[in-house]
Amino acid sequence: xxVVVIDGSTVRSFxxxxxxxxxxxxxxxxxxxxxNDGVLSRSELRKAFESMRLLESHFGVDVVTPQDELTSLYDxxxxxxxxxxxxxxxxxxxxxxxxxxxxxxxDGLGSCPITMALDDGxxxxxxxxxxxEASKLEKKAS
Numbered sequence: 111x112x113v114v115v116i117d118g119s120t121v122r123s124f125x126x127x128x129x130x131x132x133x134x135x136x137x138x139x140x141x142x143x144x145x146n147d148g149v150l151s152r153s154e155l156r157k158a159f160e161s162m163r164l165l166e167s168h169f170g171v172d173v174v175t176p177q178d179e180l181t182s183l184y185d186x187x188x189x190x191x192x193x194x195x196x197x198x199x200x201x202x203x204x205x206x207x208x209x210x211x212x213x214x215x216x217d218g219l220g221s222c223p224i225t226m227a228l229d230d231g232x233x234x235x236x237x238x239x240x241x242x243e244a245s246k247l248e249k250k251a252s
Contacts, residue, residue, distance in 0.1 A: 114240035117223040121216035123246075124239030125209060134238050135205045149198035155191060156184045208235070 125131050142150055142158045150158075191199045191207045199207075212235050226236060 113225060113227050114237060114244075115223050115225050116219070116236060116240050116243070117221055118216040118219040119221070120243045121212060121219060121236065121239045124235070124242050125212055125216070127242060130238070130242055131209070131212075132205070134235060135208050136201065137233075138208070138235075139201050139204050149200050150191075150204060151198055152185070152188050155188050155199060159184060159187060212239075 124134075139150070142154055144154050144157070145151075188199070189195075191203055193203050193206070215236070226240075
């Protein structure tokens with residue numbers, strides 16, 4: 111278990127590092143593309159968001175949301191990602207929407223730092239932002 115402290119500038123710096131951000135998005139996209147067809151289907155994207163349990167819990171407490179409401183919410187998320195309305199999400203669409211989401215998180219954090227406790231295996235965008243910041247600090251110190 112590890113602890114990282116980040117704020118909006120940490121997250122923005124991660125997005126600004128185009129090489130690192132692009133690599134992270136490509137890795138996440140590949141992990142979500144379960145059938146390796148180069149696009150995300152509605153069900154693949156839904157599985158990803160279901161695994162995060164963003165809609166099924168409120169501050170860590172399970173909430174009961176009717177299945178039709180969940181389906182509607184997941185469908186609207188998919189439609190937001192599927193900007194060309196092709197019925198699937200390609201890598202560019204995914205990258206563009208993830209950039210918007212991560213920058214919105216940065217805006218929400220502002221200059222207020224947060225502390226995150228992470229399992230060693232966690233591999234999310236905020237952890238990658240913190241890791242990138244830590245590597246920059248290490249380089250400055252050397």
